[in-house]
Amino acid sequence: MTTRSRIAVTLLLLAAACGGPEPAVGVLLPRSGRTQAAGDQALAGIALALETLPEDARPRLVVADDGGTALATTAAYDVLVDEGAQVVIGPLDTGCALAAAVVARRRRVPFVSPSATGEEVTRNNTFAFRICAGDAEMARKLATHAAYDLRLQHVVVVVDLSDRHALGFAESFAHEFVVRRGRIVAELPFHPGDEDVPGLLDRAAERLRRSAEEGRPVPDDRRGVLVMASHDDVLAMVRGARSPAVADLVLLGGADWEGPELEAALAGRFRGAWRVSHFHPDEGAPDATRGPDVSTFLDAWSRRHDEPPSDIAALAYDATLAVLPQLADAADGAELADRLRELAFLGGVTGRVHMDASGRPRNKSFVLEQLHDPRRSAFFERSGE
Numbered sequence: 489m490t491t492r493s494r495i496a497v498t499l500l501l502l503a504a505a506c507g508g509p510e511p512a513v514g515v516l517l518p519r520s521g522r523t524q525a526a527g528d529q530a531l532a533g534i535a536l537a538l539e540t541l542p543e544d545a546r547p548r549l550v551v552a553d554d555g556g557t558a559l560a561t562t563a564a565y566d567v568l569v570d571e572g573a574q575v576v577i578g579p580l581d582t583g584c585a586l587a588a589a590v591v592a593r594r595r596r597v598p599f600v601s602p603s604a605t606g607e608e609v610t611r612n613n614t615f616a617f618r619i620c621a622g623d624a625e626m627a628r629k630l631a632t633h634a635a636y637d638l639r640l641q642h643v644v645v646v647v648d649l650s651d652r653h654a655l656g657f658a659e660s661f662a663h664e665f666v667v668r669r670g671r672i673v674a675e676l677p678f679h680p681g682d683e684d685v686p687g688l689l690d691r692a693a694e695r696l697r698r699s700a701e702e703g704r705p706v707p708d709d710r711r712g713v714l715v716m717a718s719h720d721d722v723l724a725m726v727r728g729a730r731s732p733a734v735a736d737l738v739l740l741g742g743a744d745w746e747g748p749e750l751e752a753a754l755a756g757r758f759r760g761a762w763r764v765s766h767f768h769p770d771e772g773a774p775d776a777t778r779g780p781d782v783s784t785f786l787d788a789w790s791r792r793h794d795e796p797p798s799d800i801a802a803l804a805y806d807a808t809l810a811v812l813p814q815l816a817d818a819a820d821g822a823e824l825a826d827r828l829r830e831l832a833f834l835g836g837v838t839g840r841v842h843m844d845a846s847g848r849p850r851n852k853s854f855v856l857e858q859l860h861d862p863r864r865s866a867f868f869e870r871s872g873e
């Protein structure tokens with residue numbers, strides 16, 4: 489049975505088990521469009537978290553499709569509230585979460601985004617929450633690693649103009665890298681579907697070569713490319729690279745790089761390939777930053793799915809664990825929001841969640857991975873706590 493069909497069966501079983509009228513949890517995810525696969529993974533994580541409760545204690549689920557767009561998100565959020573949702577899990581990305589925040593404030597029904605990383609998602613909104621580390625923290629770590637550990641001196645930024653997360657992360661990285669005496673040589677923006685996407689790494693290598701020739705010689709000049717793009721676009725760039733100069737590049741990226749196809753394409757082709765993300769199944773035993781049930785989560789996942797859990801699946805699992813204890817028959821949206829703001833020391837599989845007054849997790853940990861050497865685990869270290 490494929491992963492997608494297993495997800496469908498799991499959700500049908502959960503729907504049959506969750507028959508009571510109250511409380512209701514809304515689920516707002518992409519069930520169609522470019523990011524549907526991420527929505528499938530998130531639903532699987534939510535389903536697994538619900539199975540930690542006895543069947544008669546599981547809340548009623550109301551699921552809506554945001555299509556991965558801000559416009560569909562606002563309409564879908566209203567539908568969820570009209571169907572009785574007291575709290576919403578989702579949306580997944582920053583753009584959709586910003587749209588959801590407007591409706592959440594108007595309808596006074598809070599949401600918890602598993603994976604929206606934009607700092608602005610929760611700003612000045614008591615009904616907006618996220619449980620993942622933000623762009624600023626993760627970009628700072630990647631920039632520090634690039635400048636001090638990898639000793640990169642020159643970087644080209646390749647960024648998807650249609651993705652608010654990509655733009656926010658790229659801006660934060662550039663600032664932090666320059667502070668650490670690195671130089672941003674150029675920015676190569678693109679839109680998904682552009683004809684020149686497969687040639688962007690060749691263009692980046694050429695810009696770095698020209699910059700080195702025009703400037704003063706630097707001993708052991710190490711050059712990198714920050715690629716803030718979706719898995720499919722990064723894969724197209726890697727497969728489309730033809731210049732021998734790309735072998736000297738270190739590629740840097742974020743959670744959107746996830747996928748075995750990309751890891752295989754990166755292996756051995758570049759001087760290095762590193763990304764920051766939220767979860768990795770090779771981390772091993774739980775530590776002070778994660779809960780005691782990481783192995784339980786991995787075991788339960790492996791019994792139901794034929795591939796490892798993604799970042800999105802693990803984050804959605806943790807978002808559900810954050811929401812479930814706050815539910816009560818008499819709680820309205822404002823009371824649920826108050827409870828979520830008081831959430832402390834939740835031992836999630838993606839790190840400890842300790843919510844601050846602004847609706848975001850305080851010092852949430854995250855993962856640094858290497859993807860260029862298949863002989864060792866991609867997991868490198870967990871940081872942020």
